[in-house]
Amino acid sequence: MSTVNEKITEKIRSEAQRLLSTGEVAAFIGYEAGSLPMSVRPFVARKQEDASRLVWNSFCVLNLANYLPALLKSFEPPRRPGDPPPEGPLPKVGILATGCWSRNIVVQIKENQVDRDRVVIVGVPSRGMVSARKVKEAVGERDIQTCIEEDHSLKICGEGFEQELNRWDVVRDNCKTCVHPDPVIYDILIGDPAGERQVQDRFAQVDEIEHKSLEERWNWFADSFSSCVRCYACRNACPLCYCPTCFVDDSRPQWVGKSTEQTDTMLFHILRAYHCAGRCTDCGSCESVCPVGIPMRLLTKKLNKDVLEMYGSEAGMSLDEPLPLTTYNPADPQGFVLTEKSEKGGDR
Amino acid sequence: MKALKLDRNAIGQWLSNMAGERDIYAPASDGPAKGTWTLLTDYSMPEIKPGVPARPVKNFLFPQPETLLKFSIVPTDPDCCLPSEPEENGRKNVVFGVRPCDARSIGLNALACKADTYYQANMDKNAIIGLTCSQVCSTCFCSETGGSPMGTEGCDVSLTEIDGRYIARAMTERGEELLALAESFGKEVTDSDFSAVEALEERARSGSDEIRNPEEQLRKKDLMELYNAPFWQELADRCINCGACTFLCPTCYCFDIQDETLHGKGRRIRCQDSCMFPLFTLHASGHNPRGQKIQRVRNRFMHKMKYFPDRFGPISCVGCGRCVRDCPVNIDIREVMRSLLNFHDMGSVTP
């Protein structure tokens, strides 16, 4: 057993138990153990007894902020569009938040999806989450029956094999390049802050694609996204995607076709990525939940890079910072505007 | 029925013989297309990993997308807005290496698609060469759904590996014809080979599965009691309402029909659709009969475990375990099935 995770789990349980038993929160969003090796399941604890079901390990890959706006809304009295907001204090919700998840909560607060006063954020500095896909590849796609996590290794067993993997080797790419593992906003902090990480070439994966020729880039895009089944797991696992009607579901007009043909699939992924520009924290939820292993995270990572270079901004770092793409500044760069003179998006 | 013993080379030769009249598809074992069914160009025995490939076989029965009709929308065209069926190239397929669960799904979906001429035509177009399972994976539960790792239902030819060779048994008339293409080099199946296959079948039958014939128990249960059971709320709490389960499920067959037009030509296509999506049931008035997430999660499981058996007999699940494996939030249909089977009105649930 990993002693690090054990300690965090213990603290999460006791904090959740306290919050629920005192009535400070009506529900607490965390994780409970899953039915498969390397799986946990998001869990909404509603009673204090539920707190003992909460767990923490390296497989908590789905960004819990995803559940926050809807769960908060579920505790509000029903109202129609235009009705005044309900009076008096509304029930609060507790939620676990790593660095990136907390930044997503900041984005949700700034975009008026979440009321800061109704959330109790229990911060957990992240050690990086493991990619189950990398683990499966590392054991040659064999059927994994158990996975035991130690602090720095994973012991994988299946029929006729046993393999030990270095934990960091199978950590997700987004976590490996993450520089802000600590929650930027929290009410309670569990564990010691990890501190800002120094990462060389944070955008190496993006650079690699940018350096390809136009044709190679197109081929990369076409090949990597060809197996998309349009299940929208990437969209639905994303804490930025809270629109009541998503552009892919709109029929008047219908923006995107419904098929899994290349045009429709590519258009969906490009539009989805653009909707995340300036808001994405590279939490990796989209890529982790994709059932067919599409690297759609690289599209948003590219936009993160652009937003950082052009606006000097990273999403959700502070409640006081303006949102880069919804705030007008005459000094904003305009090099991305294609003109006859500019060949590759002009100057940066 | 005809049976032959084929080694790996013989399988390659057989594939090559069949390729003369049919396109042959098998699951890709690596590359970006890993787990998808790809056209074979090299006729050697494909490497087929234990368990099911990422994609179900249903895409041969419901091509994505499938053009139902095509038409012109040029007003001066005398046939403007007069839809007709697309021309077929007449080419038929062999789908090779289909696991028993996937093969069984074809017949289950056919129960619902009796009136669907396109589905019937696609059944006719695709010959299924099954491959029984020598290893049952941790997410597999075919025996609990009425199938078997040694199952042959839905297969035209069924292959069973015994000591590195394959016992190929024709299961249908079409299978006989296909297997005849290996007759000249295939070896005779001996009595001991047959006994080996029978032994495997017997082992599969005597498995220690807790659940047998769930459909009988589920059909006896009261529909509205299951519908109102308390366990749906927890599933809805964590379900993110994506369509991963439905699109990877071999027995989820719901579809959408859409018209598309370009440069004066149009086509009416059908694409897979998912009851997990709010749009699935949204009325033009804005009213949504399954507007709540809990209603949609419940609908998928109730359809598989109660509505379908009530209507057609068997449950609409073949135990391939894809949804178990790929659900982003670990909703495990095996647990749901147990919850349904163990549910008695008083709300007692054994997880």
Next chain:
Amino acid sequence: MSSIKNPYRPYPARLDNIKVETEDGNLKTFRIVLEDKADREAWKHTAGQFAMLSLAGKGEIPIGIASSPTEEGHLLFTVNRAGVVTTALHNMNEGDRIGVRGPLGNGFPVDTELKGKNIVIIAGGFAFTTLRATLIYMLEHRQDYGKITVIYGARTPGMLLYRDELEKWQARDDVDIHVTIDREAPGWDGLVGFVPTIAGQVAPSPDNAAALICGPPIMIKFTMPPLEEIGWTDDQVYLSLENRMKCGIGICGHCSVGPVYVCHDGPVFTRSQVQKLPIEY
């Protein structure tokens, strides 16, 4: 294709006549004639069935057939402008080509269970369409039914469908017609009040009777108590459900309510059948 007829291929047809029904212009009745004589001759439907109207390039939409099987040579569809396809349909002109796929669904059991019964037809708003078909069919086979009572309501006089016909039926003595509007309106000297209220006042006897009710869910909900009070039971009440539909032949799953496909097993159900289903319509 196999030898069975392709159920997704619509019959070619022409818009023969388009009539604006309501003052807001949102409801039009489309008279449609199948182009091929063989199709016209083969076409047989029951009152209460629907068809898919097919607009090449726009899609299909399920619409109840408003004409009675006894009105030969053409079909009538009264369509509310609501979504993409119905809007496109409203913008079409007489003579334009359209497709018709059907008839689909079960229809009212006019030749079986309803025969010999006293019939009460209750309709609200633009849900009167298949009940118009039913009423005309019954009036054409008048001897097969007992007393026929119709209660039909709309928001305003201008929102009533088939106004000319309503007047003709009101003049007949073998059918009892109660037309009502929600609120007083200038020039209206008929009944005023919501359909449930009028149903309570008319108080049709449940003896050897059946009620066919079509309307918005809220109307159906409030119409039941006054009927139940005077002894009506759920198996005497026939409802026509509506749901989103795509295939129309009980496969695609969109219209499913529990184990039932509204398009294939319905749209007509007795209220006792509906009571056993989840409220997902």
